[in-house]
Amino acid sequence: MLFWYVRHPEYPAFRKALLEGYTAQVETPTRALDALDTLILARATTYLGWAADRPGDETSEFLEAEVLPVVVELARSYLDRSGADAAAPDADAALLERRGATIGPYSPLFYNRPLHFVSGDGVWLTDVHGERYLDAYNNVPSVGHANPRVADAISAQLHKLNVHTRYLSEPIVDYAEALLGTFGETLDRVYFTNSGSESNELALRIARHRTGATGILVTDFSYHGNTISLAQLTTGLEVSEPFGEHVRTLHVPDLDTPTAGDDETLLAEALAGADTAIAELQAAGHGVCALLIDSSFSTEGLPRLPEGYLEGLVARVRAAGGLIIADEVQAGLGRLGDDWWGHDAVGITPDFATLGKPLGNGFPIGGVVTTAELLESFSPSNMYFNTFAGTPAAAAAGHSTLLEVEERGLVGKAGDLGRYVGDRLGDLASRHDRVLASKGRGLFFGLSLVDAEGRPDGALAKEVVESLVRERILISKIGPFDSVLKIRPPLVIERPELDTVIDALDRALTTSAAAGGR
Template sequence: MAAARTMHMVNSYDPSAGVPLGPQTAALIARRQKVLGAPYRLFYQRPVELSRGEGALLFDPEGADYLDAYNNVPAVGHSNARVQEAVAAQLGRLNTHTRYLTDSVVDYSERLLDLFPDHLEQVIYACTGSEAVDLALRVAAHVTGAHGVVITSNAYHGTTQASAAISPSLGPHNVLPPHVVTVMAPDPLRDPSGEGEAAALFASRVGEGIAELERRGIRFSALIVDSVLSSDGLVTHPAGVLAPAVEVARRHGGLYIADEVQPGFGRLGSAWWGFARHGVEPDLVVLGKPMGNGIPISAVVGRSRIFDAFGRDVRYFNTFGGNPVSIAAAQAVLDEIDQRDLRGNAELSGSALKQGLDELARQDARLGQVRGEGLFLAVELVDPDVGNGHDPHPALANAIVNGLRGKRVLVSASGRYDNVLKIRPPLVFEPQHAARLLTALDEVLDELPH
């Protein structure tokens, strides 16, 4: 099997590659690099310049449309009219922090918590998913009196110091501290596939991770898992694969933190939250990006006894967390999901897209496996001529991502080896959009050497 990748975002722009660019694009990139510097990267070998968006489409300055099959942040569509109106109205009325009494944050919190199991009774707001992960780790450490964290080996949980410390997907130079242990995520293509085997294997790995923390003299605090393991290549099946691992964590006195930043808010169609598919009860749930359709808002949802213990001893305040403008955006997002039945659309459109991807995989052995549910799908690219035919093929994934960009269809690549196409469009993505993506992918596969 190929070695794990050594760079993040292999499909990003590399100025040393000599890819020809138009003079205006080249000039804008040069200006950008001068003022933003090395920390900022651009997607695709030929970066996409955008001027506006609408629904599932993005448009360049010349008016050409790009099918957005990647961005989950505008969950209810780019430039959503309901969100615009709600934000503008609230911004013209009041925007302040939560130390003043306002009804909107209470109304929204009641509505949000109604979407969760009864044991998750309270919510704390922040501005970004990274910030919410940071807060969840603080809460877990406070109530357990420990700091050890177990994560998956290619996890991504954020960019603050604490969340980057549990995000190995940020690359080999993002060195993880001693209180963090990684374990291999379930691998649907290569792990044993018998009933219960994947779940038992992952639970065993989590147990070994906790034991490693103990060997280091560090007590275990929390297991945090993205509920669909998206950065590990997307693992939605088998349902229940996370449950035994959560039980192992609980037996060792730790909390289970469900990271729902990517799978949450109905993206999977079948449920509001990814953890629901696994029959588990999180102690804390982290929400982010799609919550406000691009307006900064995030949250940690949890058990009241945990929040009581934290709030009694720790002064927590976030100036912009839960502000009325962000809450207005979040209310509008829930209105759109409910009134337009976007969960149903995720199921319908996602099913059409998955069926088409499955058909392409039957015709082309380079598509080693199609995975996912709703509007969160993945295609693992392999080299069928090497070994047992399951060797990761990141170069092919890179070529497909950039080939699709050339046909104005935007996806990305992820996974431990960067060989998994990541398809995660806004929830307004419809069957005709699925057909466009499938046609473009079929053409790209035909154009690439076998």
């Protein structure tokens, strides 16, 4: 690469092709790729030093004409970039100030030093300073950042036509047929929305209309959206709305909790809690309208459920006249591996599957998948119309994303990679005292961290997250104590990139001032 540098007009393409070929054959750490320009400069100056030690050599003319300008250009570029990096905090501070003056200071940002990204490619994000980050966190770009197929499909449709659904439109019907084909036979109708919040709101409306009840069951640390009615049943983050009198909470049992006891006792206690919550709703005159759960229980910290819990919970809700809403915003579209949807992965059949984030690879689209019976019971007396939901452009985004997942075999691949990750995380957990357990399945996984006394340790989790950011790897944390590392990459991630993440976790846990190892 040294002699191609800058002076060849096709250098960027040569460099990209060479690196893609090399990294496809040789496992290459991110930090090695990040050091490439520094290494090229070092090699060039070494070469000049070697040549300078041989005066009169026949290559001196070549060195003066070709190599010296390359080294000068390399050095200038390197120094310019270093200067830009030094100025970066001031530039980002200015942008942060502008953001606060317009959006306000309360819209949250990740990490101690907010990141400023300008482009993406697959599982990689590039910031304004040219640094590349491995994205092991975001499930919105399910088939990769800037996926060409999805971007081209949206662009082509926008250049052609984009109207709402009160006109006949083939793209939305094509997409609806393809989407419903990933569900079981009973879930055979779909309402389109713009987000997971809209999807959960609509599912609750339909459930209330069908049952005549208002009582809702949620877990005691959950989040399902930001409308008023959803804020009233939010338990997983701070909201100003009062908690709904028509809502009761359920504690989700986790076999990994140190004080959990045996499986049978934990199961019995959890189901007894469900019986109590249902009885309270009925006694208060609310009845039981619906159970609303995230199929992966992500906000709750990816608990390991005792066998029979979900089946018992669903049976109790149905016996009380309630319906089941499976929130698939986190778990859906193959995230948990082997099955398209989280409710299939955990073995329940809901009355509604509510969809959002991953459907359009970044384009806002959501949906409520339900039964023909429930659609027919609601629609005649409730005209549902949503201007931007199900437009041809939204359909193009959703359908192209679905086809990418299907044709690239990403659902099965998520299962295979998840089993590999599970083995590696199990090994990591066995070597670190502060790792209570590995969590999750498929491409939604993490580590539950504890302090020296075995209590959930959110401070350590934050330290590990920040450590990985310094290595340019993005993860986050979840759970009631923010003590579970949250790793949820785009579905197109490959095994070497997962190894990069896990190796970085190992280093962070080893070097943490508090972590220790064994």
